[in-house]
Amino acid sequence: IQKKRISYEEKKEKIYHPIGKKLIEIALKKKTNLIFSADLIYSKKILELVNLIGDKICGLKLHVDIISDFSFSFINFLKKISLKKKFLLFEDRKFCDVGTTNYLQLHHGIHKISSWADVITVHVLAGSKSIENLNIPSNIGLITISEMSSYGRLSDDNYIRKALNISLKNSKVIGTVAQRKVDNRLLLFTPGIHFSDSIKNYKGNSYIHPNQAFIKKNCDFIIVGKAIYQSDNPKIVAENYRKAGWIAYENSF
Ligand code: 5IU
Numbered sequence: 001i002q003k004k005r006i007s008y009e010e011k012k013e014k015i016y017h018p019i020g021k022k023l024i025e026i027a028l029k030k031k032t033n034l035i036f037s038a039d040l041i042y043s044k045k046i047l048e049l050v051n052l053i054g055d056k057i058c059g060l061k062l063h064v065d066i067i068s069d070f071s072f073s074f075i076n077f078l079k080k081i082s083l084k085k086k087f088l089l090f091e092d093r094k095f096c097d098v099g100t101t102n103y104l105q106l107h108h109g110i111h112k113i114s115s116w117a118d119v120i121t122v123h124v125l126a127g128s129k130s131i132e133n134l135n136i137p138s139n140i141g142l143i144t145i146s147e148m149s150s151y152g153r154l155s156d157d158n159y160i161r162k163a164l165n166i167s168l169k170n171s172k173v174i175g176t177v178a179q180r181k182v183d184n185r186l187l188l189f190t191p192g193i194h195f196s197d198s199i200k201n202y203k204g205n206s207y208i209h210p211n212q213a214f215i216k217k218n219c220d221f222i223i224v225g226k227a228i229y230q231s232d233n234p235k236i237v238a239e240n241y242r243k244a245g246w247i248a249y250e251n252s253f
Contacts, residue, residue, distance in 0.1 A: 019141030020174035037225030054085030149192030
């Protein structure tokens, strides 16, 4: 396994999936590796924030099932903004069932995730086959969850090694969430990001500074939620995370 830090340009050559390539292109063009996690329950609030900080992010991560007033007009607005401001839509659904159920949850129900998401998250707890026959269009990439950021997570080294292997062997997978360096053929996404030391452990989630994510773990993309949406000035704070993430990337070689 090759774990030496490589640049976004080099990584783009190693990632064959078009969505993985696209995400890297956006990052390079907008000089941002920041993905905003909009864990908010009203669509208006999400749209307001996205209008405010869309220029600073390469991805918007949603939990679509927490949005109380979910509608396809919301999705259409979001899609339009994402095309205009150039960022990808991530649905953090964390599919975790057997393949046939994952399939139904991906394509059906009220959210019809496969009709709008660019990237979706999946667990591989149910084994490699559970993410193999989902009939995912070529314009959707998968992110596997190999190792979460939470305290007391149950994944041990053996589980993580197997999850990473499944990720490498599945051509729909663009990357993974893990708290360690991973193979350079995968993009590494890091949630649990905060500037403040005093929030290291918050309600069972653990947080690190962007510097640690890039320099110690060779992360490619940081995912930031409450640090931005709970702040008094999301625009300035988002810019601070964008800048910190970008500088941390540049300093990680
Ligand atoms: N998230 C984590 N840790 C993980 C995974 C996902 O925090 O290991 I996989 C999600 C949860 C939340 C977002 O939607 O990332 C982080 O938001 P905050 O920055 O507000 O903690």
